[in-house]
Amino acid sequence: MTSPLDLDPRWRALQDMGGVMDIGFDHPSAWTHGERGAEPFIKVGDDQLASELCRFSDQRFICAALTLAIRGSEDHVIFAIWVKVxxxxxxxxxxxxxxxxxxxxxxxxxxxxxxxxxxLGAAVALTFSDRESRPKAQLFGGATDISLDDLLALYEATGTVNRDDLGSVQ
Known part of the structure; x- marks a missing residue:
């Protein structure tokens, strides 16, 4: 099925690169001790960071999956986001x-x-299904979809894709 985005050269270039890539955040924005990277676990004093959980000062965070449809296509992108709980x-x-x-x-x-x-700080609803999968996140009164322009901006901000790799950018 043809998508309206098929006319956009940036979308075609993204498809040539393997398609939509999900975005994962290494740590919550509040975390000040640097990236976890390839380490399974970081402990700095009482602060701790793992792939699914974080304790920073008196704050607690859970990593959750936020799925957003991509406007103009049948694709979606999944964000592994951190939620303060x-x-x-x-x-x-x-x-x-x-x-x-x-x-x-x-x-x-x-x-x-x-x-x-x-x-940052927007209200997020979490739904837990089982211990085998991340909780599912939904933004309260927020986005349920994302534009290609916004997706590309987030790709660039997170180092997932460089816009220059997608050809001309408006």
């Missing part, structure tokens, strides 16, 4: 790794820089 939610989620029941839902605050999609 209340302590009780954080510790209930930690218990799922030891076989405990997952919390059903929670409300937190966005702690990943999503630029044009949502501001």
């Amino acid at each position: 209340p302590d009780d939610c954080f510790y209930a989620y930690v218990e799922t790794f030891d076989g405990g029941p997952a919390p059903e839902t929670a409300v937190g605050k966005l702690s990943s820089e999503l630029g044009p999609v949502a501001p």
Whole structure:
């Protein structure tokens, strides 16, 4: 099926590069100790960062999956974002790794820089399904889709894709 984006040379170049790439954030925006990179776990004093959980000062964060449709196409992009959550939610989620029941839902605050999609601190609803998958995130009153221009801006800001690799940019 043909997409309106098929007429955009940047979209075609992105497809030639393998298609839409998901974006993952290494750490919450509040984290000041540098990237985790290839390390499975970082501990600095009482602060801790792993791929799915973060404790920074008196704040607790969970990594969640935010899925947004790409306007003008049938594709979507998934963001692995960080959400600041209340302590009780954080510790209930930690218990799922030891076989405990997952919390059903929670409300937190966005702690990943999503630029044009949502501001830092925006309200985020989390839905937990099981311990095998990340919680699903939904922005309250926020975006359910993203434009190609905004996606490309986020790709460039996160170092995922350089706009120059996609040809001419408007």
